[in-house]
Amino acid sequence: MTHALPPLARLLAVMARLRHPTEGCPWDIEQDFSSIVPHTIEEAYEVAEAIETADWPALKDELGDLLFQVVFYAQLGREQGLFDFDDICSGIAEKMIRRHPNVFADQKEADAEAQLKAWESHKEKEKPRESALDGVAVTLPALTRAAKLQKRAARKGFDWAEAAPVAEKLREELAELEAEMTNRHPDRLAEEMGDLLFTCVNLARKLSIDPESALRGANRKFERRFRVVEDSGAATPEAMEAAWEAAKKAE
Structure with missing residues (x-):
């Protein structure tokens, strides 16, 4: 019909x-x-x-x-x-026009970075926030939400100037986790692990790497190599490690 x-x-x-x-x-x-x-x-x-x-x-x-x-x-x-569907389409079309005065009006931006700042400025006018962190959805994947929180804070000047100090902070967080491993207190271990992961996200952000995409890539790599280990028939830890190294070299 x-x-x-x-x-x-x-x-x-x-x-x-x-x-x-x-x-x-x-x-x-x-x-x-x-x-x-x-x-x-x-x-x-x-x-x-x-x-x-x-x-x-x-x-x-x-x-x-x-x-x-x-x-x-x-x-x-x-x-x-x-x-209805028309309302959805009309709403997003109007939003795109409103937030792109450089395209649909006479306001011009020098480059993509300037346009991004203008975009955020338009968003803030439409949705005033008490905090720069307001509006970051709590249902986002944790890595993605961490990156967005960090970006919001960075816009207010709360950020490292470059990646090297973040790498040093990562080593500091790892040392704190290792120190806590001797105590085996579940809550403190989880907290230190969270700090370590949060700093990993910060380092990824400073290196212009999306942490979710990077981790998905690592997952795919692990799957690919482990399937080689399975196919090898290795049955002992030593044999499996050898098969793993062979899979790495084959790539």
């Missing part, structure tokens, strides 16, 4: 049918805003994975899955009289 519609209109019609009280899908009918959130997060990460692995056919599919999440929220909003 929807084949004659343009692609976006067809997708919206499919979503409406899935949510139809009597003719829709029981699972889709049962969902609400909160229940969809885990799926949205998962789809966003699958988009990131497709990009990081340069799997462009997968990226097309994953972007479709992510778009479907937006369409699902829009359908829920329409049913409850809160907003």
